[in-house]
Amino acid sequence: MTDWHPDIADRIRPLNATPIGAPASCAYVLCWIQQTLRSDDNPLIDAAIDLGNRLGLPVLVYHGLREDYPHASDRLHHFILRASRDLQRECVRRGLRCVTFVDQAQTREKGLVYRLAATAAAVLTDDQPVFVARQQADNFAARCDRAVFAVDTARLVPTRVLPAGLKTTPAFRKASGALRPQYEVHRNNFVPDCPAYTGDVCFKDANLAQASNTALNDLMAHCDIDHSLPPAPDFEPSAAAARSALDGFVTDALATYPYRRNNAADKAGVSRLSPYLHFGVLGPRKMTAAVRAADVTANAKWKYLDELLTWREYFHYLAYQDDNFASFRSLPDAPRTSLEAHSSDPRPTLYALTDLVHGNTGDETWNAAQRQWLATGYMHNNLRMYWGKQIIKWTPDPETAWDTACYLNDRLALDGRDPATYGNMKWVFGMAKPAWKEQPIYGWVAPKSDRALRKRDGVVAWLAQSASRDVPQINVPDAVPTYSHAG
Numbered sequence: 001m002t003d004w005h006p007d008i009a010d011r012i013r014p015l016n017a018t019p020i021g022a023p024a025s026c027a028y029v030l031c032w033i034q035q036t037l038r039s040d041d042n043p044l045i046d047a048a049i050d051l052g053n054r055l056g057l058p059v060l061v062y063h064g065l066r067e068d069y070p071h072a073s074d075r076l077h078h079f080i081l082r083a084s085r086d087l088q089r090e091c092v093r094r095g096l097r098c099v100t101f102v103d104q105a106q107t108r109e110k111g112l113v114y115r116l117a118a119t120a121a122a123v124l125t126d127d128q129p130v131f132v133a134r135q136q137a138d139n140f141a142a143r144c145d146r147a148v149f150a151v152d153t154a155r156l157v158p159t160r161v162l163p164a165g166l167k168t169t170p171a172f173r174k175a176s177g178a179l180r181p182q183y184e185v186h187r188n189n190f191v192p193d194c195p196a197y198t199g200d201v202c203f204k205d206a207n208l209a210q211a212s213n214t215a216l217n218d219l220m221a222h223c224d225i226d227h228s229l230p231p232a233p234d235f236e237p238s239a240a241a242a243r244s245a246l247d248g249f250v251t252d253a254l255a256t257y258p259y260r261r262n263n264a265a266d267k268a269g270v271s272r273l274s275p276y277l278h279f280g281v282l283g284p285r286k287m288t289a290a291v292r293a294a295d296v297t298a299n300a301k302w303k304y305l306d307e308l309l310t311w312r313e314y315f316h317y318l319a320y321q322d323d324n325f326a327s328f329r330s331l332p333d334a335p336r337t338s339l340e341a342h343s344s345d346p347r348p349t350l351y352a353l354t355d356l357v358h359g360n361t362g363d364e365t366w367n368a369a370q371r372q373w374l375a376t377g378y379m380h381n382n383l384r385m386y387w388g389k390q391i392i393k394w395t396p397d398p399e400t401a402w403d404t405a406c407y408l409n410d411r412l413a414l415d416g417r418d419p420a421t422y423g424n425m426k427w428v429f430g431m432a433k434p435a436w437k438e439q440p441i442y443g444w445v446a447p448k449s450d451r452a453l454r455k456r457d458g459v460v461a462w463l464a465q466s467a468s469r470d471v472p473q474i475n476v477p478d479a480v481p482t483y484s485h486a487g
């Protein structure tokens with residue numbers, strides 16, 4: 001029965017050995033969406049429809065939002081609730097029932113996925129290599145008495161078809177590049193044979209599809225989350241907004257991407273699509289198709305797709321090989337031991353966490369970058385490497401530096417808590433080439449100056465303006481949380 005449609009089969013990974021339930025005793029196939037908050041071209045929904053059609057069962061789509069995930073805040077809840085509303089509306093358009101649950105102390109439901117799974121022939125969920133989704137899926141599959149499958153929704157080339165041991169981006173580029181064409185043309189948006197499921201579910205659907213923005217804000221206000229960090233209004237959390245941002249970028253800025261992408265003052269020079277990618281509101285296949293169809297030079301297409309399909313998917317690939325990808329301990333030995341050998345070197349200044357959070361250091365470039373993140377939920381790519389490198393010298397030791405950088409990134413950025421977060425952090429902490437000489441604090445890890453980034457058009461003025469912008473004063477813990485056991 002696990003004879004999946006060939007256009008979806010490579011994306012599916014069984015998480016346990018339990019056989020698929022007999023259709024006569026089951027009510028549906030459960031499609032448990034954790035992070036891929038889109039209906040269009042969502043391989044998870046397509047895989048569930050494929051199985052449902054073969055079993056003669058409808059698909060029930062479920063998305064639940066807990067209030068206790070790490071860094072839960074108005075910023076993240078605002079995005080997720082609206083994206084979930086959009087998902088529910090779009091599922092209805094595809095002829096699917098989608099139910100949502102928003103966790104709050106007074107209406108808490110225990111073990112909801114287990115209870116929904118009790119009448120399911122199988123459970124399908126998204127295959128994510130880091131943060132809570134990976135852990136939740138693995139725990140669930142180990143304890144649930146239903147067949148559980150993880151579906152690769154986040155990457156164009158499913159990670160499981162790539163050979164093991166790709167140690168560099170050139171090796172990854174070559175292996176992944178050869179496989180891309182076949183996944184670009186795979187069929188998607190499968191059509192369900194069965195009418196939408198109309199039976200009972202074991203809880204009260206939050207019915208987000210009918211909720212106004214005011215109702216969603218009210219719901220969010222009653223969740224026990226960090227209300228001091230406000231939403232990021234520049235990113236409208238819907239598939240239509242993501243699609244319009246993609247189309248606008250491809251039409252107006254893709255042609256100039258190779259030489260505008262490094263200018264931190266040029267808001268329109270990059271696509272700003274990473275938040276949509278992180279939450280799965282937009283998928284890499286649609287983005288690749290839009291880029292391929294654009295009337296721009298081959299070089300512009302290559303450069304953009306290399307960021308999207310090589311760098312981004314390489315970090316996903318690496319994250320799958322390492323259960324502790326988000327931890328300082330998973331940094332390769334050479335940079336880690338070099339940094340540790342300089343742990344007791346005197347630091348020029350040690351900043352309190354609250355000064356780092358609010359962008360109150362003596363470094364204008366750093367403050368501008370940090371305040372962009374705090375105020376908008378987004379930081380320009382060209383600032384991020386410089387931003388990360390400075391934290392190494394402003395914290396007492398390299399592991400605290402790592403935890404601080406990951407904490408700021410994960411808490412403030414809409415695109416944080418992602419394989420690209422920890423993969424890039426490894427670059428900041430010296431995974432790429434070593435420095436040309438050993439230095440205090442950094443050892444053989446290359447430090448970085450802001451000279452080159454300041455030379456670009458308009459950047460000096462932009463930095464001055466961003467470093468002095470108003471930012472929300474948010475709650476800050478006494479100590480930075482540890483990432484030493486993070487997955």
Ligand SMILES: Cc1cc2nc3c(=O)[nH]c(=O)nc-3n(C[C@H](O)[C@H](O)[C@H](O)COP(=O)(O)OP(=O)(O)OC[C@H]3O[C@@H](n4cnc5c(N)ncnc54)[C@H](O)[C@@H]3O)c2cc1C
Nearest residue numbers: 270271272273274307308312381384385415416420421424
């Ligand atoms: C210290 C540091 C932390 C970072 N943290 C994150 C993070 O938490 N989440 C995140 O998605 N990216 C992260 N990046 C990578 C990169 O900065 C962002 O992906 C990019 O700035 C997103 O903006 P954009 O969509 O406008 O990018 P564009 O330049 O328009 O690129 C298009 C897409 O390509 C991908 N991409 C681009 N650059 C990279 C890269 N270096 N690594 C991986 N994918 C890339 C992204 O998915 C991006 O949306 C980090 C980089 C550094 C140096």
